[in-house]
Amino acid sequence: MNFVVLACLAAVAVAAPQRPRQDFRHVAIVSDTREDHGDGRFRYHFITDHGVDVHAVGTPGSAGQSNIQGGFSFPFPEGGTGRLTYVADEYGYRPESDLIPKGPPLPPHAIEQIRVAEEQRRRGITF
Template sequence: MKLVILACLAAVAVAAPQFSRHYTHPYHPDYRHIAILRDDRQDNGDGNFRYDFETENGIAVSAVGRPGSRGQSNIQGSYRFPFPSGGYGEVRYVADELGYRPSSPLIPTPHPLPAHAIEQIRIAEDQRRRGITFQ
């Protein structure tokens, strides 16, 4: 019986969440409350809204929304957050009938096509325009 209890205690200790020094949970000894410096919200009740907030550690969120043509909200906004190593990251976005489209230097982009690939695409488009097809 003592072995079963000891095994259960060991399992609980191993399964306990492990926190990094950059993530602090309210029960973690390094946790501290982050004050909200600004919190402005406006909802007109007709689908138009706006909100802005900022915290003391540099997190900031801003958005403006309007009713969309298909019953959705069309939103333009941005959010900023601090990096653990210093500096900030920022993402601007649009969310509407065409989906969510973020833009930021933080978002990876594909490598540019090599010149020979661009030339082949141009040739294929020219052939398609002239009606040339291949079987």
């Protein structure tokens, strides 16, 4: 019986509403532009009062998808700005940013394997 009472008290304590974080503040949108043509073509751009800036442009893709080019920037708490741009299309999602870690250069044999695979793909050779 004591175990059941303690379990119920523990459940009530865990389920109790938590106080919001003291550093949370409402973020206002200071600029918001949107355009959607319904055929894969769209455009949006918004900016917050925190300095977050997001934009994207969509165009119809070759397989019925929307190809998207866009990006965003945001301020770092300690100063400076982070930026990222991207393309998302039939070839995948390709982000570019100084924030993305870069691996070491590929060794020559790996570059040759990639070249051979691209040549085979171009010729229609599949496995």
